[in-house]
Amino acid sequence: MSEAFNADRLTRLCDFLRQSPTPWHATKTMAERLEKAGFQRLKETANWQLTPGKRYYVTRNDSSIIAFQLPSDTLKSLRMLGAHTDSPGLRLKPNATQYSAGWLQLGVQVYGGVLLAPWFDRDLGLAGRVHVRHAGGQLESLLLNVDRPVAMVPSLAIHMDREVNTGRAINPQTQMAPVLLQSDSAKLSDLLAVWLEEQHGMRSVEVVDFELGFYDVQPPSLIGVKQELIASARLDNLLSCFMGLEALLESDGSQGALLVANDHEEVGSASACGAQGPFLGDVLKRINGQVGGGSEESLIQLIQSSLMISCDNAHGLHPNFKDKHDERHGPALNGGPVIKVNASQRYATNSVTGALFRDVCREADVPVQSFVTRADMGCGSTIGPITATEVGVPTLDVGVPQWAMHSIRETAGTRDVEYLTRALTVFLNRPALS
Numbered sequence: 001m002s003e004a005f006n007a008d009r010l011t012r013l014c015d016f017l018r019q020s021p022t023p024w025h026a027t028k029t030m031a032e033r034l035e036k037a038g039f040q041r042l043k044e045t046a047n048w049q050l051t052p053g054k055r056y057y058v059t060r061n062d063s064s065i066i067a068f069q070l071p072s073d074t075l076k077s078l079r080m081l082g083a084h085t086d087s088p089g090l091r092l093k094p095n096a097t098q099y100s101a102g103w104l105q106l107g108v109q110v111y112g113g114v115l116l117a118p119w120f121d122r123d124l125g126l127a128g129r130v131h132v133r134h135a136g137g138q139l140e141s142l143l144l145n146v147d148r149p150v151a152m153v154p155s156l157a158i159h160m161d162r163e164v165n166t167g168r169a170i171n172p173q174t175q176m177a178p179v180l181l182q183s184d185s186a187k188l189s190d191l192l193a194v195w196l197e198e199q200h201g202m203r204s205v206e207v208v209d210f211e212l213g214f215y216d217v218q219p220p221s222l223i224g225v226k227q228e229l230i231a232s233a234r235l236d237n238l239l240s241c242f243m244g245l246e247a248l249l250e251s252d253g254s255q256g257a258l259l260v261a262n263d264h265e266e267v268g269s270a271s272a273c274g275a276q277g278p279f280l281g282d283v284l285k286r287i288n289g290q291v292g293g294g295s296e297e298s299l300i301q302l303i304q305s306s307l308m309i310s311c312d313n314a315h316g317l318h319p320n321f322k323d324k325h326d327e328r329h330g331p332a333l334n335g336g337p338v339i340k341v342n343a344s345q346r347y348a349t350n351s352v353t354g355a356l357f358r359d360v361c362r363e364a365d366v367p368v369q370s371f372v373t374r375a376d377m378g379c380g381s382t383i384g385p386i387t388a389t390e391v392g393v394p395t396l397d398v399g400v401p402q403w404a405m406h407s408i409r410e411t412a413g414t415r416d417v418e419y420l421t422r423a424l425t426v427f428l429n430r431p432a433l434s
Contacts, residue, residue: 021127023063023085050290063263064273077305083240084265088112112266123149128212132205151178240311247424275383310384314338316401331401334413336367348384353396
């Protein structure tokens, strides 16, 4: 297998991670790059006029995105890539302002399966979207990114909790509210007014609603003596969004190809823009109606002739916790993409789709690994089984191995970024899926 370390790609990855503290920012960043590459934006509320050989993208809720390229000849199948834009974290409550011991704090709710302990003593920024009402009455949605340390969740000294290192439950209601300002009168609305003026030049606007969350402002880093690792927030699953986008942009355009990045995977995908919702199905119907056969029969034929690769990171073998893996299924960081298998269909891979991906990796000259959770442990899931269930497209689950999944800072192998991107590009260029 050939070595892989693409410095330019890693630079682009770090830039993408820095620019994408929330699903809305990630979607915006991906959309901007697609437009620079010649993709045309579509609106769901408008009539679509699709042309063979052209490339398009569409968003929903400003937090999910689908990009696709059409072949110049008849559309018979689609090579699909799937990922998700959201990551576990701490989101603000609607009435977030609270005070304690002379400090302004903001109440939070947990989004997804957060590993809470690493959130203590971190430099936290705040980002998301804010909806404002102008003096004339019109509403506007704005992205906000306070990308500097404005908050922290301080730890309790060990002198006051001698048993902390022997195991202690963390209460997100009473122990996770970040500290922002030494004040017993300042309000979140006051801070938002300042930040909106800083970033958008807006004064005299009323904040009507918001979706905001804290994030670690420490930038991504290449770690290790030989920079074997990349450490960053939100690798699960912005890393897959990035690799899918890179593969789509580097593909030769000869085949029908589609990238979908859904929001809300970390909380079950049950939303209008999540994988359990109708977003992908709606787009496939419109594609089929424009450049496919146009009938329900031809739509089923298109879906069953296609293949979805669901990309979401896998649990890499941890050097300090090797016993947490099945001894024959411990994926190594920098050991290549991982095919994820689960007999209870928590992952969508079967022998047919798994064999096809192994053949893709052989053609791409990259190593490939397998992951199965221990038989005495539970298993997470992805958009793969949900997409397969909702749409009916044959699907498999793959991803790069990582450590510290759902931590505020996660770690993956730098060579794996190149390995999986290369494999996905070969998949998108394949003239036949069987």
